Amino acid sequence: MQVRRHLWRIANVLILGALLAACTGGSGSSGFDAISEDAAITQALDTQQCVQFEALQICPTDESLEARTPTPEVPQTPAASGTPHPPHKPQIDTGHGDASCVPALGGSQCSFMLPFAPGGFPANADFRVAARRLPPPSLWSIFPAPASTGTDAAPSFDATVPVQVPGSAPATTVAVQVAILAFISHPAAAPGDVKELSDSGADFAFVTQLTIPVAAGVP
Amino acid sequence: MFYETRVLMGRDFTLRRFASEVLGGSVDPVMLGYIEKGQRFPSEALVRRLAAIRKEDPHALLALLWRDRILYAFGKELRRVLHAPRGAAGIEDADLAVLVSRAIATLPDDGSWIPVRRWRRQFRAVPPRQARTVVVNDALAGRVEETLRERQLIEVRAGKVRRRGHHFVATDVKERHALALEFCTLFAKGLLDKLALAEVDTGTYLRNHYLNIESARLPEFQKRLDAALRQLAKEFAADAGPHTHFLNVLVTSTTY
Numbered sequence: 001m002q003v004r005r006h007l008w009r010i011a012n013v014l015i016l017g018a019l020l021a022a023c024t025g026g027s028g029s030s031g032f033d034a035i036s037e038d039a040a041i042t043q044a045l046d047t048q049q050c051v052q053f054e055a056l057q058i059c060p061t062d063e064s065l066e067a068r069t070p071t072p073e074v075p076q077t078p079a080a081s082g083t084p085h086p087p088h089k090p091q092i093d094t095g096h097g098d099a100s101c102v103p104a105l106g107g108s109q110c111s112f113m114l115p116f117a118p119g120g121f122p123a124n125a126d127f128r129v130a131a132r133r134l135p136p137p138s139l140w141s142i143f144p145a146p147a148s149t150g151t152d153a154a155p156s157f158d159a160t161v162p163v164q165v166p167g168s169a170p171a172t173t174v175a176v177q178v179a180i181l182a183f184i185s186h187p188a189a190a191p192g193d194v195k196e197l198s199d200s201g202a203d204f205a206f207v208t209q210l211t212i213p214v215a216a217g218v219p
Numbered sequence: 220m221f222y223e224t225r226v227l228m229g230r231d232f233t234l235r236r237f238a239s240e241v242l243g244g245s246v247d248p249v250m251l252g253y254i255e256k257g258q259r260f261p262s263e264a265l266v267r268r269l270a271a272i273r274k275e276d277p278h279a280l281l282a283l284l285w286r287d288r289i290l291y292a293f294g295k296e297l298r299r300v301l302h303a304p305r306g307a308a309g310i311e312d313a314d315l316a317v318l319v320s321r322a323i324a325t326l327p328d329d330g331s332w333i334p335v336r337r338w339r340r341q342f343r344a345v346p347p348r349q350a351r352t353v354v355v356n357d358a359l360a361g362r363v364e365e366t367l368r369e370r371q372l373i374e375v376r377a378g379k380v381r382r383r384g385h386h387f388v389a390t391d392v393k394e395r396h397a398l399a400l401e402f403c404t405l406f407a408k409g410l411l412d413k414l415a416l417a418e419v420d421t422g423t424y425l426r427n428h429y430l431n432i433e434s435a436r437l438p439e440f441q442k443r444l445d446a447a448l449r450q451l452a453k454e455f456a457a458d459a460g461p462h463t464h465f466l467n468v469l470v471t472s473t474t475y
Contacts, residue, residue: 025459027452028323030316030387030398035445039386042371047390054438 037196038137041177041207056198061092061116061180061208090120092180092206101163101174101212109162112212115149116180117156126188127180129159130197134175134209139193142181142200165214173211180206220280222255224273242268260288282415289407290400297399301392315394316401318342318363319387321465323372326382328453335380339364341459366394385449405469422464441472 033052034040040053050059094116101110118127130140143159150156163174181189181202189200197205225237232241234248234255242251246265253259261269266284270277322342327333343360367373372384389398412423432440448468457463 025456025463026324026326026328026382027449027456028320028382028385028387029449029452030320030323030389030401032389032395032398034388035386039384039388043388043390046370 037198044207045209054198056202057204058197059091059204059206061094061206063091090118090182090204092182093117093119094180094208099210099212101165101214103165103215104162108165110165110174110214111160111162114159114161114178115156116146116159117150117154118180118182121182122184123152124184126183127157128183128188128200128202129161130179130181130194130200130205131161131163131176133164134177137177139195140179140197140200141193142189142191144191145188163212173213175209175211177207177209182206220283221251221261221269224269225255241272260284260291276419278415279419282411285415286404286407286411290403293403293407294396294400297396301396301399314359314397315362316389316397317404318359319366320401320467322363322367323382323385323387324456324465325459326373326380328382328385328456330381330383332376332379332381335375335378338380344459402469405467409469437474444470444472 029035034043037053037056037058040051040058044051044058044060048060048063050057052058094114099112099114101112103110114129116127116129118125127146128142128144129146130142132138132140141162143161146157146159148155149158159180161176161178163176165174179197181197181200182204183189183201184203186201186203189202194200225232225234225241228237228241234251238244238246238248238251242265245268246254246261250259254261254265261284263281263284266280267277270280273280322338325338325342339360342363364373367387368375370384370387372382372387374381374383389395409423409425412419412421413425448470452468459465
């Protein structure tokens with residue numbers, strides 16, 4: 001009798017479980033803008049157009065002239081209001097064609113050089129580079145100020161971007177997302193990690209996705 | 220509705236015979252043909268006459284007419300706003316957006332795999348009460364699948380499909396036009412349910428909640444509003460069946 005009651009109880013639990021498992025209906029949403037920063041980054045990269053996410057304008061780097069859209073505008077600041085702005089929209093061109101990730105001695109990191117040239121920003125704009133490993137997306141690391149290699153009229157920078165290399169197997173490539181952050185309304189963020197780029201206080205994030213070959217010597 | 224009534228009367232009515240014998244000559248047969256194809260709006264008197272023939276409350280049919288008129292006017296203005304080509308006009312443009320919503324909602328929220336065939340059958344099966352709005356043909360359904368794949372909202376492998384995302388973002392002009400018309404359809408329906416069908420239990424909830432809020436807290440408010448709605452949707456989502464409705468919750472939080 002006890003055994004039969006026990007079996008009934010098990011059967012009831014199984015039936016209830018099956019019923020709950022059957023209720024797997026889904027839900028979703030649709031709209032004109034992204035609802036998470038990751039979705040906004042994906043959209044910017046897929047469409048090659050700027051996407052507004054909260055106070056941050058997320059744009060692709062190296063936009064072609066045809067793809068350049070007039071949407072983002074440089075915010076006016078008291079410091080910048082007295083000086084005329086360049087007439088065209090902000091953009092960042094990068095040069096990463098032949099970059100390779102050079103291993104650090106005895107560590108699990110490698111670093112690559114990312115040259116970039118901003119255009120269309122006010123003179124008081126400050127730039128920082130942030131990067132994160134893929135997949136899955138990790139925290140964004142914001143690095144110290146990049147070295148200036150240009151002039152006031154034609155600014156350009158060289159940024160050193162360190163990346164963690166997985167130690168489990170010898171890596172031949174590393175996939176990273178890189179964001180060049182432009183600070184106009186707020187001072188540039190200090191080096192460190194942030195969960196989202198919007199946490200950095202930047203006005204613009206120019207993103208690109210790179211797969212960098214790792215130079216020999218990395219564990 | 221006119222076509223359905225003409226065919227369901229089961230006497231092999233031609234347009235001419237239906238216009239003269241059933242509708243009493245109150246409409247030209249050519250115009251009736253346009254109305255059946257959705258190329259012209261019927262007059263309100265004609266809709267009342269149709270309701271009497273169908274032995275239905277005229278307000279339910281009039282609400283459909285008013286909704287479509289609102290959509291038509293909205294769609295016309297929207298084309299100007301979006302600089303959309305003329306080809307993107309028409310109430311039926313909302314079909315794409317409606318079908319995208321149904322296709323996403325048909326997939327389990329937990330990301331588990333289901334057979335592609337079942338998924339296709341379910342999201343293409345439009346309940347009879349929506350038959351006027353959505354006519355699912357293979358081309359439209361194929362376009363929906365392709366769009367969802369491109370946006371990485373679904374993953375298809377070995378005859379099975381699963382969701383990878385929840386949120387569809389309209390990007391190009393055509394998608395934005397389609398989505399705007401869907402949103403307008405939902406708003407117009409909700410409004411007319413309360414205005415034209417106030418005595419009928421339509422199951423529609425319509426409220427405006429208002430408050431003064433510090434500007435700095437607005438993004439946080441909207442983030443939490445979205446999270447709360449997402450949580451509610453997940454909690455109440457069920458498999459589509461004879462006893463379910465496809466519920467849409469259209470939300471706008473905007474300063475005035």
